[in-house]
Amino acid sequence: MRALEPWVEAPLQAFLAESAARLTLLMTSSGQVVAQHGFGRSLDVMTAAALGAGIVASTEELARLMGAPKFEALVHHGGHQSCLLAAFATPRGRWIGLVVFGQETSVGIVQLFFDQLVQQLTDSAPREQAPAPRLAENFEHELDASLRALFGR
Amino acid sequence: MSAAQVALDRVTRVPGVRGALIASSTDGLVVAEQLMDGVDGRAAAALTGSLVARLARTTAGAGLRAPVFLHLRGEGGSILAAPGTDGLVLVAVAGPEANVGLARLEMLNAAGRLG
Amino acid sequence: MSLVNFTAREITCKLVYYGPGRSGKTTNLQYVYGRVPEGRRGRMVSLATQTDRTLFFDFLPLELGSISGFTTKFQLYTVPGQSYYNATRKLVLQGADGVVFVADSQARRFDDNLESLQNLQDNLLSQGVDVRQLPVAFQYNKQDLPRDLILTPEEMDDALNFRAVQSFSADALHGSGVFETLRGISEQVLKRLAAGTQVA
Numbered sequence: 001m002r003a004l005e006p007w008v009e010a011p012l013q014a015f016l017a018e019s020a021a022r023l024t025l026l027m028t029s030s031g032q033v034v035a036q037h038g039f040g041r042s043l044d045v046m047t048a049a050a051l052g053a054g055i056v057a058s059t060e061e062l063a064r065l066m067g068a069p070k071f072e073a074l075v076h077h078g079g080h081q082s083c084l085l086a087a088f089a090t091p092r093g094r095w096i097g098l099v100v101f102g103q104e105t106s107v108g109i110v111q112l113f114f115d116q117l118v119q120q121l122t123d124s125a126p127r128e129q130a131p132a133p134r135l136a137e138n139f140e141h142e143l144d145a146s147l148r149a150l151f152g153r
Numbered sequence: 154m155s156a157a158q159v160a161l162d163r164v165t166r167v168p169g170v171r172g173a174l175i176a177s178s179t180d181g182l183v184v185a186e187q188l189m190d191g192v193d194g195r196a197a198a199a200l201t202g203s204l205v206a207r208l209a210r211t212t213a214g215a216g217l218r219a220p221v222f223l224h225l226r227g228e229g230g231s232i233l234a235a236p237g238t239d240g241l242v243l244v245a246v247a248g249p250e251a252n253v254g255l256a257r258l259e260m261l262n263a264a265g266r267l268g
Numbered sequence: 269m270s271l272v273n274f275t276a277r278e279i280t281c282k283l284v285y286y287g288p289g290r291s292g293k294t295t296n297l298q299y300v301y302g303r304v305p306e307g308r309r310g311r312m313v314s315l316a317t318q319t320d321r322t323l324f325f326d327f328l329p330l331e332l333g334s335i336s337g338f339t340t341k342f343q344l345y346t347v348p349g350q351s352y353y354n355a356t357r358k359l360v361l362q363g364a365d366g367v368v369f370v371a372d373s374q375a376r377r378f379d380d381n382l383e384s385l386q387n388l389q390d391n392l393l394s395q396g397v398d399v400r401q402l403p404v405a406f407q408y409n410k411q412d413l414p415r416d417l418i419l420t421p422e423e424m425d426d427a428l429n430f431r432a433v434q435s436f437s438a439d440a441l442h443g444s445g446v447f448e449t450l451r452g453i454s455e456q457v458l459k460r461l462a463a464g465t466q467v468a
């Protein structure tokens with residue numbers, strides 16, 4: 001498990017233990033990764049997040065077009081693996097959860113503990129966002145060097 | 154009234170039973186429910202469904218037949234479950250004073266007719 | 269919006285390649301994908317029609333490396349250029365930290381470029397983003413085509429680049445100008461971040 005912000009860890013850990021999910025990914029609604037469990041490469045996580053956020057954005061838009069209320073969750077039932085995709089509000093803005101699970105658990109269990117995860121995230125989000133420290137003075141200088149290194153010019 | 158509604162009706166009429174529902178044990182979702190206020194059907198369906206599915210796997214692994222009735226006694230009451238056919242489970246949430254014997258009879262009877 | 273995480277010391281920026289249909293947005297990403305070492309890039313995802321027109325988006329994650337101790341990642345997206353797909357284009361544009369406008373230098377595509385640029389401004393505005401506040405770079409693509417078919421970079425600048433932001437001439441098919449453009453927009457986005465206007 002890997003979380004960008006420490007307060008996300010405990011609720012996510014509890015969810016993983018209770019739900020028996022194989023893969024879990026939390027992201028912002030624009031597809032930025034917040035936390036993940038079960039993925040190998042961090043670059044693949046980004047791809048999954050981009051696709052998940054794309055699906056949520058398009059189903060929400062679809063719901064809006066049809067004058068329907070937002071979908072709460074999208075479940076894809078597969079033979080061996082299923083997948084739950086759901087957007088939810090947090091004190092940090094709208095987030096999306098993507099959960100892949102197998103036959104060792106059930107969609108009912110995953111959904112139940114996912115709702116609990118959402119509640120716990122809401123409860124444990126730090127009230128005030130710590131004032132953002134400034135990037136270091138030498139950031140711009142090092143930026144030039146890094147760009148030269150990556151792009152070779 | 155559907156077969157499911159009849160089953161739920163008979164079970165909830167047993168004194169002390171606070172609600173009954175039919176869950177799918179494969180996905181842990183509520184199929185039909187008749188509950189008193191304050192009983193979380195979704196949680197009961199998810200947890201009982203999963204319990205029944207696990208027990209069935211366990212007994213099958215041991216070469217036994219699947220359980221026909223489950224009685225889970227807690228401090229504040231009991232969860233009763235009777236697996237039916239087609240992966241459906243009849244679940245009842247009972248208070249501590251409930252007539253579990255009668256509930257069991259009604260449930261086994263009803264579960265046989267589910268699916 | 270870029271995600272700067274001070275705990276994990278990570279910066280993630282979203283760059284969107286915009287422009288009219290068939291201008292070469294997907295080709296830009298394909299070229300980058302082919303040239304960046306494997307350890308620095310993730311899988312490239314293309315949600316496209318059977319005729320290779322972008323349907324939803326292309327996506328390519330890149331790792332720039334460490335800057336002042338921050339692991340810096342870019343997410344490159346392309347939008348579908350065909351006007352028909354405006355709804356999905358808007359979705360992809362959401363939360364962009366910088367935009368590369370890939371224009372088609374062919375003279376006959378002149379109006380399509382203008383229309384797409386107008387559409388970019390409209391879509392940004394509907395998301396509450398002022399295009400003047402957003403890092404933008406122009407890329408005048410297909411400069412490899414015969415002279416009599418295309419406009420020069422200067423003519424393209426006159427037609428599209430009113431605010432005189434960065435512009436690059438390119439031949440995305442063979443790669444010239446592709447990394448220059450990417451470098452240009454990356455620099456703009458990260459410098460803006462360093463200036464503190466967007467540190468989240």
Ligand SMILES: Nc1nc2c(ncn2[C@@H]2O[C@H](COP(=O)(O)OP(=O)(O)OP(=O)(O)O)[C@@H](O)[C@H]2O)c(=O)[nH]1
Nearest residue numbers: 289290291292293294295322348349410439440441
């Ligand atoms: N000659 C030439 N052809 C190019 C260049 N860049 C792209 N092309 C060709 O133009 C066509 C369209 O390129 P794409 O990259 O698919 O265009 P796109 O902007 O992604 O198009 P949509 O997905 O429909 O928005 C392809 O056949 C490319 O090979 C270039 O610099 N020069």
Ligand SMILES: [Mg+2]
Nearest residue numbers: 293294321322
């Ligand atoms: Mg394309």
